[in-house]
Amino acid sequence: xxxxxxxxxxxxxxxxxxxxxxxxxxxxxxxxxxxxxxxxxxxxxxxxxxxxxxxxxxxxxxxxxxxxxxxxxxxxxxxxxxxxxxxxxxxxxxxxxxxxxxxxxxxxxxxxxxxxxxxxxxxxxxxxxxxxxxxxxxxxxxxxxxxxxxxxxxxxxxxxxxxxxx
Numbered sequence: 650x651x652x653x654x655x656x657x658x659x660x661x662x663x664x665x666x667x668x669x670x671x672x673x674x675x676x677x678x679x680x681x682x683x684x685x686x687x688x689x690x691x692x693x694x695x696x697x698x699x700x701x702x703x704x705x706x707x708x709x710x711x712x713x714x715x716x717x718x719x720x721x722x723x724x725x726x727x728x729x730x731x732x733x734x735x736x737x738x739x740x741x742x743x744x745x746x747x748x749x750x751x752x753x754x755x756x757x758x759x760x761x762x763x764x765x766x767x768x769x770x771x772x773x774x775x776x777x778x779x780x781x782x783x784x785x786x787x788x789x790x791x792x793x794x795x796x797x798x799x800x801x802x803x804x805x806x807x808x809x810x811x812x813x814x815x
Contacts, residue, residue, distance in 0.1 A: 670749025671708050673778035678751060682712040682743045685786045690714060698739075711744035714790070716797075721760045735761045738768045739800070741793035743781065751776050753789045757800050771796075 679702070686700040696716065703711045716739035723734040740756040754772045773792055776785065 667749045670778050671745070674710070674745055674749060674751070678743075678778045678781050679710065679712055681783070682781065682786055685783050686712065686714045686790070689787075689790060703744075708749070709745050709747065711742045713740050713742040713744075714793075715740040716758065721763075723760060723763065725762070732762075734763055737761055739797050740768075741790060743786070743789075746775065749778065751778055751781050755793055755796050757796070 683700060683702060690696075690698055690700050697719065698714050698716045700712070700714050703713065718735050718737050721734045721736040725732040725734060736758050737760075738756050739758040742752075742754050742756070744752045744754065746752050752772060753774045753776065754770055756768045756770045759768045773789060
């Protein structure tokens with residue numbers, strides 16, 4: 650019975666910590682992330698990016714910066730139409746996890762109708778909300794931009810004609 654009591658107390662502490670994390674997100678982290686990202690978007694408008702907050706799920710919200718949709722430069726020509734393929738995405742998200750921690754992740758761009766499975770996502774880091782400060786945000790914006798440079802410069806898994814011509 651002593652072990653059950655000990656485990657019960659430990660579980661109660663876990664529940665308390667989740668509530669602390671969520672409270673920190675709602676009172677500090679979310680606004681700090683949004684403000685910092687908006688400052689960067691204003692400072693570097695040449696990137697054509699936008700900051701938004703996804704509040705579709707309470708206690709699983711996210712604040713993100715995303716490149717706006719742009720023409721990819723790839724044009725599909727058929728006998729009936731000429732279709733400009735759009736490059737979508739390129740997103741850095743700071744998201745609440747189910748336990749209130751902050752998951753920082755990247756969604757890579759994709760070209761609509763060319764990339765088979767849509768965007769690829771990669772988790773960069775998971776942090777306690779108290780760890781997320783302006784330096785943390787700047788560090789991961791830098792990492793995001795490095796990832797976007799790599800995505801644009803490197804050969805990728807998808808080959809432009811593979812989806813349409815298999």
